[in-house]
Amino acid sequence: MKEFLTKNLNSSQIEAVRCIEGPLIIFAGAGTGKTKVITHRIAYLLSLGISPWSILAVTFTNKAASEMKKKVANLISQTYKNVWISTFHSFCAHFLRVEASKINLDPDFLIYDFMDQKNTVKDCMKELNIDEKKIKASTIVNKISRAKDDLKIPSDITSEVKRSDYFLESTTSKIYELYQKKLKKASALDFGDLIMQTVVALQRLPATLEQYQEKSKYIMVDEYQDTNHAQYILIKLLAKKHCNICVVGDDDQSVYSWRGADINNILNFKKDYRNAKSVRLEQNYRSTPKILSTAYKVVKHNNARIDKQLWTKNPDDGSVIVIKAINENDEATKIANLILLNAYKYKLSSFAVFYRTNAQSRTFEDAFRRVGIPYSLVGTLKFYDRAEIKDIIAYLKLIHNPNDNVSFKRIINIPRRGIGKTSIKILEKFALLKNISLWEAIPLASQVGLTKGTQKALNSFMQLIETFSKLKKDSSAKIISKKVVTHSGYLKELETENTLESRTKIENIQELISAITDFENRSPDKSLAGYLTQIALTSDTDSLDESKDKVTLMTLHLAKGLEFEYVFICGLEEGLFPIWESVPNNEELEEERRLMYVGMTRAKKNLYLCWATERTVYGKIKWNVPSRFIAEAGFRCDLTKPEQSPNFKNPNKKYFRAEVVYKGKDTHNYNNDYEIKNKQLLSPINNINKYKIGTMVLHPTFGRGKIIEQSGTEENLKLVVLFENGQWKKLLAKVANLRFI
DNA sequence: TAGCCCGGCGTTTTT
DNA sequence: CGCCGGGCTA
Numbered sequence: 001m002k003e004f005l006t007k008n009l010n011s012s013q014i015e016a017v018r019c020i021e022g023p024l025i026i027f028a029g030a031g032t033g034k035t036k037v038i039t040h041r042i043a044y045l046l047s048l049g050i051s052p053w054s055i056l057a058v059t060f061t062n063k064a065a066s067e068m069k070k071k072v073a074n075l076i077s078q079t080y081k082n083v084w085i086s087t088f089h090s091f092c093a094h095f096l097r098v099e100a101s102k103i104n105l106d107p108d109f110l111i112y113d114f115m116d117q118k119n120t121v122k123d124c125m126k127e128l129n130i131d132e133k134k135i136k137a138s139t140i141v142n143k144i145s146r147a148k149d150d151l152k153i154p155s156d157i158t159s160e161v162k163r164s165d166y167f168l169e170s171t172t173s174k175i176y177e178l179y180q181k182k183l184k185k186a187s188a189l190d191f192g193d194l195i196m197q198t199v200v201a202l203q204r205l206p207a208t209l210e211q212y213q214e215k216s217k218y219i220m221v222d223e224y225q226d227t228n229h230a231q232y233i234l235i236k237l238l239a240k241k242h243c244n245i246c247v248v249g250d251d252d253q254s255v256y257s258w259r260g261a262d263i264n265n266i267l268n269f270k271k272d273y274r275n276a277k278s279v280r281l282e283q284n285y286r287s288t289p290k291i292l293s294t295a296y297k298v299v300k301h302n303n304a305r306i307d308k309q310l311w312t313k314n315p316d317d318g319s320v321i322v323i324k325a326i327n328e329n330d331e332a333t334k335i336a337n338l339i340l341l342n343a344y345k346y347k348l349s350s351f352a353v354f355y356r357t358n359a360q361s362r363t364f365e366d367a368f369r370r371v372g373i374p375y376s377l378v379g380t381l382k383f384y385d386r387a388e389i390k391d392i393i394a395y396l397k398l399i400h401n402p403n404d405n406v407s408f409k410r411i412i413n414i415p416r417r418g419i420g421k422t423s424i425k426i427l428e429k430f431a432l433l434k435n436i437s438l439w440e441a442i443p444l445a446s447q448v449g450l451t452k453g454t455q456k457a458l459n460s461f462m463q464l465i466e467t468f469s470k471l472k473k474d475s476s477a478k479i480i481s482k483k484v485v486t487h488s489g490y491l492k493e494l495e496t497e498n499t500l501e502s503r504t505k506i507e508n509i510q511e512l513i514s515a516i517t518d519f520e521n522r523s524p525d526k527s528l529a530g531y532l533t534q535i536a537l538t539s540d541t542d543s544l545d546e547s548k549d550k551v552t553l554m555t556l557h558l559a560k561g562l563e564f565e566y567v568f569i570c571g572l573e574e575g576l577f578p579i580w581e582s583v584p585n586n587e588e589l590e591e592e593r594r595l596m597y598v599g600m601t602r603a604k605k606n607l608y609l610c611w612a613t614e615r616t617v618y619g620k621i622k623w624n625v626p627s628r629f630i631a632e633a634g635f636r637c638d639l640t641k642p643e644q645s646p647n648f649k650n651p652n653k654k655y656f657r658a659e660v661v662y663k664g665k666d667t668h669n670y671n672n673d674y675e676i677k678n679k680q681l682l683s684p685i686n687n688i689n690k691y692k693i694g695t696m697v698l699h700p701t702f703g704r705g706k707i708i709e710q711s712g713t714e715e716n717l718k719l720v721v722l723f724e725n726g727q728w729k730k731l732l733a734k735v736a737n738l739r740f741i
Numbered sequence: 742t743a744g745c746c747c748g749g750c751g752t753t754t755t756t
Numbered sequence: 757c758g759c760c761g762g763g764c765t766a
Contacts, residue, residue: 061755089756114754132762133749191756226755259754357752379754413742420742537756557753579752595753618751619757 002047004075005040009033016279017041020048020218023239023273024246025266029310030295030601031286031563034248038220039068041246042083043075045218052082054217056238059087060226062538064561068222084215088231089191090537092198096189097533099208103201106187108529110401111536115390117141117190119406124178127432130171143172144179148192149228149260151199154180185437186404195230202237213241224249224269228260236272245273251306252299255557255595257587263304284310284601286563288318291607295600298632302590310601318605322635324626325612328360328571332367335568335610339373339551341720341730342566342606348374350565352552354599356577360570361553368551378554388494388505389512393535395484396477399468400528403437412438415493417457423450427458464488477531478516485509556599567603569596572611573624596629609633690740691719697738702729704741 006014013033016026017040028034038057045055059065069085086094093111100107112120121137121144147157154177158170183189189197202209216238221227224247227235239245247269254263270276284292292310299305325331339351353364361377368375391414394407402408413419424438430448431441442462445455464487471480485491491509494502519534520526552564556577571577577596582588600607611626695707705721717733731738 059755064755087756111756113756194756223755255753256755258752259756359751416743418742422742555753557755560755576752581752592753616757 002044005044005047009036009040010283012279012281012283013037013040016281017044019246019277019279020045021244023243023269023276025224025269025276025278026246026248026281027250027278027306027308028248028281029250029284029308030253030598031284032281032310033283033285034222034250034281035064035068035071037281038222038248039071039075041220042068042072042085046076046083050218053084054215055083055220056091056216056218057083057085057220057222058091058235059085059222062087062090064222065090087537088234089194092194092234093533093537095198095212096194096201099201099205102205102208103197105197108187108400110186110188110397110404111194111533112183112188112190112406113536114141115385116188116406117144119409120179120182120186121175123182123405124175128171128174128178130175135168135171140172140175144176145190145192146260147172147176148190148196149230151196151230151233182405186406187401188404192230195228195234199230199234199237202234209237210241213238217242218244219246221245221247222249225251225254225263225266226256226261227265229262229265232262232265243273251304252302252308252594253560253598255560255591255598257591267304267306280308282308282310284312285314286604287312287601288314288605289316290318290320291600291603291605294320294607294633295597297634298593298600298629299597301632302593304587304590318607320607320633321609322630323608323610325610327612327614328363328616329367331570331610331612332363335364335570335608336367336371336373337722338568338608339566340371346565348549348551351568352554352559352562352564352566352602353568353570354554354556354559354602355570356556356579356595357571358555364553364570368553374548374550375553376548376550378552379558386505386508388508391490392481392484392509392512393532395465395468395488395490396481396528397532398439398465399472399480399484400532402439402465402469405438408438411488412461415489417461419454419457419461423454423458426450472528476520476526477528478513478520480528481513481516485513556595559602560598563602563604565604566606566608567599568608568610569599570610571615572609572627572630573615574627575622575624576615577627577629593629593632600633609635691717691733691738696741697721698741699729699731700737705729 005017009017010033013036016024016037020041026034026037028037042055042057046052057065057068059068065085065087072083072085073081084091096103096105096109097107100109118137118141121140122132125132125135125137125140143157147154154173157173157176158166183193202212219235219239221235226249235245235247247266249266251263251266254261254266257263270278287295289312292312296309300307323331323334325334335353339348342351355361355364358379365375365377391411394410397404397407398411409424412424426448427438427441427445427450430444431438434441434444439462442458445458450458467487468480468484471483491506494506494509516531519531523530523534552562556569569577574580574583578589578592582592609630611624611630613624615622615624691707697705697707699705699721702721707719707721719731719733719736719738721729721731721736721738
């Protein structure tokens with residue numbers, strides 16, 4: 001093995017890299033160098049002279065795929081370009097476009113996102129006279145998506161249900177059937193179709209299958225614990241001939257079962273592939289021993305897992321601390337203060353706040369704004385979800401395929417053309433009757449008794465779109481989109497509005513056009529269809545910009561794969577995390593626990609577990625009990641009496657009881673224990689370690705306070721004390737003249 | 742047709 | 757408490 005491939009790898013990593021023949025499963029715990037192993041493995045294959053054309057690496061996210069490409073390129077400069085590294089969805093989209101003719105598919109199909117799906121389902125429900133108040137459209141979308149994840153067609157759904165669910169299941173099945181017809185008519189595929197259709201095609205076309213099996217003589221699958229059944233079958237088909245399949249994953253980090261991921265895929269790998277070898281990566285390079293052992297204590301409570309325990313050579317500094325807050329504002333204020341306090345040591349981008357639900361982000365935004373901490377909120381408002389962007393995209397989609405009813409309805413009256421809901425309703429009814437698209441119904445509008453004015457408006461809309469369509473042949477996506485913005489009157493309407501909001505919208509549209517320009521400069525396929533595919537399969541572009549020095553706010557789900565020096569996991573209360581719905585169901589509870597594990601293992605040095613005794617939910621105050629995960633992590637919480645902080649009137653500045661603190665022993669022993677300090681807070685301090693974190697002190701000028709941080713030793717022992725007035729001070733212990741109280 | 746008001750609802754969301 | 761969507765009125 002070439003030397004450049006082995007240096008910086010540990011022995012298990014090397015073992016995983018070198019095992020290239022036959023099935024291999026790599027259990028790669030958090031922070032164990034998983035990506036490194038995959039990229040080195042690819043480089044190793046290439047260094048052996050294996051053709052890049054026969055290597056396929058599949059990931060879930062675009063980010064992971066592009067990172068992987070970049071890292072392989074760094075290892076092997078020349079040949080990497082021909083290695084097929086892509087996401088499941090783009091692999092399938094590519095496959096389906098190339099092989100479309102063999103399976104009676106329009107090669108220029110659109111890709112529907114969640115909103116498109118939901119709108120289509122709504123149409124179906126109207127048509128089938130199903131009351132949207134009884135069953136939500138989004139429930140049906142989820143059910144249809146899950147069915148596709150399981151490779152089920154509409155008739156499969158009803159055949160295997162209990163009688164109690166029969167109504168819901170049979171309506172789902174009916175809607176699913178109609179939904180597929182509508183998608184077909186619009187030449188659209190949803191995300192689930194991309195995988196399912198690919199599987200179906202490969203099963204039906206043995207010659208094609210064989211061809212792709214050659215292309216995937218060596219397969220690698222990243223985040224295997226997140227594969228759903230369809231993806232599992234897809235991989236199985238591709239790997240069947242050569243069986244050089246290498247899957248990488250961590251069952252402890254499986255948090256997407258609600259989206260169809262099946263943890264059994266990874267747990268049963270050895271049953272599926274009898275002669276499979278397995279390698280465990282257990283040396284962690286990210287976190288401190290404290291963090292790892294705490295996280296392990298939590299995840300150990302799960303039954304459906306393969307036991308593995310991470311260890312590290314990292315020094316045992318930093319801390320794991322539980323913070324008890326009075327309410328959600330207090331929680332945010334305390335965290336904001338802790339960040340300010342430590343901001344001199346690290347960049348703001350080294351701090352992250354994780355929460356279970358998006359609704360929790362607001363308090364943090366308020367608190368951070370108040371004290372002037374720059375933050376970036378990840379995941380909520382996606383660029384491509386903004387109304388103005390979706391409008392312009394809808395124009396592009398309609399230009400690409402005028403039969404796309406979803407896009408048609410979105411923009412028919414944007415900007416206002418005097419075509420209202422009732423006109424559309426009439427047109428829709430008519431189109432349904434004639435089994436044609438809304439677009440095709442326009443020339444026949446005179447037959448349905450629409451007014452002259454409406455007819456005229458419809459016709460000029462049609463003309464507008466047709467003018468754009470003519471540009472398709474010899475104009476780029478950029479030119480078309482520019483013309484759409486101006487000629488449709490969209491820009492003009494925003495300009496006349498001239499509000500702060502409308503100006504932001506104009507900026508966003510300009511940003512969109514520059515994104516399209518960017519796409520054209522980069523991508524080999526400069527067509528409109530190419531661009532539409534790209535955006536359908538790409539999520540947020542700008543959300544996590546690591547170059548900006550800001551604190552990160554995000555949900556725990558989005559945290560997977562990232563790492564930060566300081567991690568704050570918030571809202572650790574029964575009912576919120578673990579979220580109430582999951583508690584009665586053991587499998588779901590275990591998934592919550594894995595989510596906790598994911599969150600904890602993001603931390604490199606300092607981990608804070610936060611909970612509030614009181615929290616306002618939907619305008620009502622709720623009293624909480626600390627999350628079981630806090631106890632499982634080895635901390636004891638006093639549940640009986642919620643603390644009332646003395647001497648405080650302003651609730652936002654009530655002081656802090658870092659009730660339970662990790663007692664750091666200077667040892668790398670992985671299994672060392674935690675000492676509960678809860679009861680010692682107000683008791684006499686022994687001389688040896690008298691400035692313990694959590695100790696109450698009295699300062700001659702600042703008054704009562706509590707030690708919440710320490711650094712340095714002996715003569716240089718520095719303390720951070722939080723005083724009752726809400727101020728934080730950094731003090732040199734030797735001269736601070738503190739008295740214990 | 743468009744704007745307003747009222748009622749219901751309120752996990753997580755790689756593609 | 758706040759948002760979104762449906763229905764009703766000007």
